Amino acid sequence: MLKVQEILRVKGDALYTAKPDTPVYQAIDTMALHDIGSLVIMEFGQLAGMVTFREVIRHCHERPGDTSATIRSIMDDAPVSVSPNTDIDEVRRLMLEHHARYLPVMDGPTLLGVISLYDVARAVVQAQAFENDMLKAYIRDWPADSNR
Numbered sequence: 001m002l003k004v005q006e007i008l009r010v011k012g013d014a015l016y017t018a019k020p021d022t023p024v025y026q027a028i029d030t031m032a033l034h035d036i037g038s039l040v041i042m043e044f045g046q047l048a049g050m051v052t053f054r055e056v057i058r059h060c061h062e063r064p065g066d067t068s069a070t071i072r073s074i075m076d077d078a079p080v081s082v083s084p085n086t087d088i089d090e091v092r093r094l095m096l097e098h099h100a101r102y103l104p105v106m107d108g109p110t111l112l113g114v115i116s117l118y119d120v121a122r123a124v125v126q127a128q129a130f131e132n133d134m135l136k137a138y139i140r141d142w143p144a145d146s147n148r
Helices: 002-011 022-033 052-064 087-100 117-140
Strands: 040-045 047-052 102-107 109-118
Touching: 002 087, 002 109, 002 117, 022 040, 022 052, 040 109, 047 052, 047 102, 087 102, 087 117, 109 117
Parallel strands: none
Antiparallel strands: 040 047, 102 109
16 A cells, blocks of 8 residues: 555655744745745644645735735644555545645654645546556466366
8 A cells, every 4th residue: 555655765755844933925936936835834843833825825814915914824733644654545535534635754853855736636546547557467377278
């Protein structure tokens, strides 16, 4: 069964972070520049929260033109996280249950990366394609029944 660590291995180790006292407009710039939908918020070397485009859009809607707000005021300070050994089915369940498009991957207190709904969908499609190819190869090599 597919695990989170396999998704991270394929995805790579690019990770974008910010501090809680970073201005929201700076977070928006970072997200736009790197074409990413989330930022991991770190404080004192530990995961302090996450900001996704959902929080940014809500902030822009509720406080248009506010340039003084910091990430601390909009971040999710208790994001749902997974471990590298979490099964992909559990990840999908958590994402659906919590309406989360991004999940931090934690190994104890250590942040290993972030996986997105896109990463999960791509991994599932690739795994299904591989399984499909294997089944097709198995069927092609099916031994002929000589007793018929």
